[in-house]
Amino acid sequence: MLEGGKIDSKQAIFLLTTMVLATAILFVPAIIAHHAKQDAWISAILATLGGLVIARLQVTLGLRFPGMTLFQYLEVILGKVLGKAVGFLYLWWFFHMNAEVLREFGSFLVAAFMPDTPIIVFIIIIAIISAYAVRSGLEVFTRVNQIILPLILLSLLVLFALATKEMRIIRLLPLLDTGVVPIIKGAITPLSWFGEMATFLMIIPYLNKPQEAPRIANTAILISGTFFLITVLGVLAIFGPALSARWMFPTLNGARMIHLANFLERLEAVIMVIWVFGAFVKISVFYYAGVLGSAQVLGLKDFRPLVLLIGVIVVALSILLHPNILDLARMLGQVWPPYALSTFEVGLPLILLAISLIRGKGGQQQ
Amino acid sequence: MISDQIMKTNVLELPMAEPGLELTRSNALHIIKNRCLSIHQVKETTNLADVIDGITSGDTVLLIDGFATALINGVRGWETRKVTSPEAEVVIRGPQEAFVETLRTNTSMLRRKIKNPNLKIETLKLGEVTNTDVAIAYIKGIVHDDIVAEVRRRLDAVKVDSILESGYVEEIIGDGPLSPFPLVNHSERPDKIAAMLLEGRVAIFTDGTPEVLTVPTLFLEFIHSPDDYYEKFYHGSLIRFVRLGALVMTLALPSLYVAVITFHQEMLPTPLMLSIAGQREMVPFPAFIETLIMEISFEALREAGVRLPRQVGQAVSIVGALIIGEAAVRAGIVAAATVIIVAVTGISSFMLTTSAGITIRMLRFPMMILSATMGLFGLSVGLVTILVHLATLRSFGVPYLSPVAPTTTGDLKDVLFRAPWWAMFTRPRLLGGMKDPQRQQFRLKPTPPETRE
Incomplete structure (x- = not known):
């Protein structure tokens, strides 16, 4: 066994959220x-x-192969050679996604708080902590997250409540003025975020009740969707659409707007702490998926020796990917969603599911 | 070591006993054992190791010419300290007795709390030179058998010269040998040890020290105090939140101050910022150095206050308060705000009297370095690292951060919030409640009888 730990359904919901x-x-x-x-x-x-819907598709695929991770049943579905080839593609995706997240992490801190510090400082530090967590296993960062997530959600709610003074519902009007197409276009980027649920395929075998996986995925998406909705509503009600679109981090600016009793001011520090905590968990999950996947594709007995190696690759990649934050924003807004959704989040799982159904691979869903 | 009275009986009265019977070579042992030794505990043995053990433990051994048998007389007796009130773990309400240095006295104090045949006490000897008695205590039927077996296994593996204090045992059998956090808890209070056993823990008594170890240990145990359970539950719960706040403040307040003053001045409301800037105008050091000097002198004062005799200890605090509180500010060496921060941190750290408190006090220095170099980012990174480290720890198989992470919903009734006793239905699940989870009856909540007309 590569990973001896087991996590329960509640922990998995927290982690995915x-x-x-x-x-x-x-x-x-x-x-x-x-x-x-x-x-x-x-x-x-x-x-x-x-x-x-996407999570339903991914989980259906995952549940056809109980006790196996994505990389293990790739070889069952596609055969050894093709399976390994697609496995390498998926590895690339995990590394790439992790590098993007690391870059987002560093870019935000540089842009919003410490413009004079080189971005690599932030990236290396968070990568080292994540490496420590990943090396200690799935259970460890899952437990850390059980403390972190309630703090994040609570802080978001408090920030939202404090900012209500600045909000005007009228800024949300007129309704459906722009038509349906822009709304669908706008939905694609957050959809690719929810599509990251593909990482769950690496965790399903380590659930102590794998049959609850659909419920876990749905709950996680609903919780994160609700808080995401709250954030978007808050930002729009504070700034209106034009200003929200022009700022790079409207949520941060929203927190900056909070003034209360001449004492509670400039609460963006809270945003920073949320950011460090949350990004740590996110990076650890992708890092873990990449490391565990590599060990399985390469047929290793232990994933620990790979942690440092993959960390170096991902950190280097995160620096090389973009020359500046504008390029990163363009990537996230225009390139990443169609790329990720069409291949790794929806496209490949759909094809894999189809092939496994046609070839009759994989057991019945329990 | 050996009580004089008993030796006298042995030596003087022996020749005078039972003149009627003729003392022959063949019946000497019998007569001496049954008639002459006016001692309640006499053991016959033919084993040399037992004889040596008896002598080194304070018994006398009677060897009679012509017999291959030795009589071990249980005449142990030595000067002991009286049972006094606890020094380190003071409570307002609750029993005012503490363990002493004698193992047997301690175990009997525990037996007086838990009068049940299922309270098992196993003794063994540790230390090749000192041969110290060590006892494992647990309640059969409540404790997890695996944990007891693991404690036994680890104690059996202890091969050292000496065990002079329970700390020796703690460091050898505890998990996380390199972790700064304590993974074995200890207490000098019989009521606390009894409560620990009743939750399914194992206690380890060491002869020669009043401190009794308990395993498995959870991190949040260290913000609990026995009187949380004796006072009304509102008070008990509230004070735990205050202690958690003190823990966070001890860890992070100085570093938060350094981070805000050095990197994030904009976070302060303008009047406050102007006031602090005004105070710091005269100060020649950066905020980090200033805070570091003050924190180190505070630790020095504290240590001096602990070691010195009580009368001199007061002098130390006067000197400390005067010199640091007044003169340093007036001389412009530190800002008044820094003194306030250090003092508040100090008061918070006084609330953490357990061994985890020392760890937290220690960790605030690396935290200060982090926030002096990277501001709030450094502070958050430090907090995440500590969290990850805590999550990696396990004490005798039980995750250190449980029942919070992993969450055991039923056990959250006694972590920060202390549920009233009528609602403490189940035993802690991860410790040992798996086997017999029911602690008490449901529907214990008192309700007044319906009034008659």
């Missing part, structure tokens, strides 16, 4: 507002519903 929510609340609102204007919140709801 943090995984989706951590970066979505900061980077996505501006992208949706750019497309869907004041109807961005409808896009958020649409994306959540779409996420439920």
